[in-house]
Amino acid sequence: MAPEPRRMTVRTRFAPSPTGYLHIGGVRTALFNWLFARKHGGQFILRIDDTDQQRNVAEALQPIIDGFRWLGLDWDEGPEVGGPHGPYSQSQKLPRYQEAVRQLLDKGLAYWDYATPEETKAEMEAAEKERRPKIYSRRWTAETDADRKRFEAEGRKGSVKAKMPRDGVCRFTDHVRGIVEVPWAGEQDTVIQRSDGSVTYNLANVVDDFDMKISHVIRAEEHLANTPRQIFMLEGLGYPRPEYAHLPFVAEPPIKGGGKNKLSKRKIASYLTNAEFKKVYDHGKAVADRLGLRGTPETFNPVLTDFYQTVGYLPAAVLNYLVLLGWSLDGSTEEFAVAQMKELFSLERVTKGAASFDAKKLFAFQERAMVALPTAEKVAMVTPYLVRAGFTPYPAMVTAIVEAAGPRLKVAGDILDYTEFFAADDQLVYDPKAVAENVTGEPAAGWVVGLREVLATTEPFDVPTLKAAVEAFAAARGAKLKPVSQTLRVLVTGKEVGFGTFDTLALLGRERCLARIDGIMGEKGDHS
């Protein structure tokens, strides 16, 4: 029979542990898996790696599911959507795994072992001291049921270990690293079933990948060294070998005295010593503060995707940054719409070295994407922030402010920089320093009455007319435009920064401007 060139369906997976948060490095791995599946018209599977049966799996899983949904990384099989190769949680597959362990035992590819943790530890330490590979001596191996009984009579607990070959070479092809060869003799007899009957990751992983018909295992490089053990198991079980691609890990931002360690959410304090990382964090923190959010490093951390969702980033921008962390199309194309990524992604162009996470560059993608977003979409994005901050945003006003803000609006939460337009005239918050320097101090104090008069009489109340009137006002007093416009700005917004002064005036309208000036001047009057 002629070997038919069969077209295998591409099936990839991402298998997070339910930890309660979605790590940005994990998203990068998931993205590459998702992109590869989408590019080849295959399926992307989400599977839950909860072999050590934690308590609140559902609760710890939710943030991960939310993150995927927010980013638009849809899965064809897995939690909430089901699928024909379930269950998609390892905790529900124990009998299945134990069956696999039994098969390995029956074939003589695994054995019962009764070494105590102390004994194992002592052997390993001795091996390290003698500069030998850390290979178990198999001293407490039970060959027969009688052996098992004997060990158990001693009060020992048995675990099952894989019986790794002691000679030959394990060779496999990795789509990013090429051919990898490792001598079997260096591979440890790894525990596949713990003494409490639960199974370990390597075993469960191999069984799941087979059950779910995973064609391409695309995962972080930390698993590269686990691959021979997994190959041993899957071949022992008679499973076909999937294709492998080990991605370089996402490294931490450059910090003084730091190497290229894996990005970790726990090390946020040291990342904050990196000025660029801190800028991004501070910007996000400002938004969270105005929202009255309690930002704990547990949830509010640029290493976690939740940060970007909370602050109001665009999923497309996050994805665009992430796709370039370890992959490139060429040396110059940087902007990719999600649809383009799906079309252009390839494993062959994944880089080999670890890539540092650069929050500031992610932010740059966000800025560009935000500027390009149609006003209506920005309005929809921004409105919930105003609501959460306690304002009543009227669509027309929001639209006007969003347009006036232009490129100042870098994330949705930035709308909270412009709440002066949504605040009631008698509830405007004035920055005392700004008032002291631009309103009550000299020469500004002497301009206020005149400026109020200008605003009261300028007709029409639009940008060019207002500008001309104020310029004339300044010229008449021998003043430059700058201090005068700043006085006006503080008078009606309470702040020294914002849109162009005349845009601000026009946006507010004559009534509100006069009301605000009267408000602050009346207040000053009352107190003096």
Place this chain on the structure above:
RNA sequence: GGCCCUAUCGUCUAGUGGCCUAGGACGUGGCCCUCUCAAGGCCAAAACUCGGGUUCGAAUCCCGAUAGGGUCACCA
């Protein structure tokens, strides 16, 4: 410690023997624009880890060193 992986500007990267006096992007510095803050425009500084080979010619191929990382003990 054994085994495995990796190594181009501060960072992400292009580069697969001559097109490289090494290109792009973020960041940084300067200038311009300007009523503040942004944005924008222009310009600049900034890298092939080191040492040997192979070759007429090496960032690119080979060897070695160094550095970083991963993995190996009932985490995933």
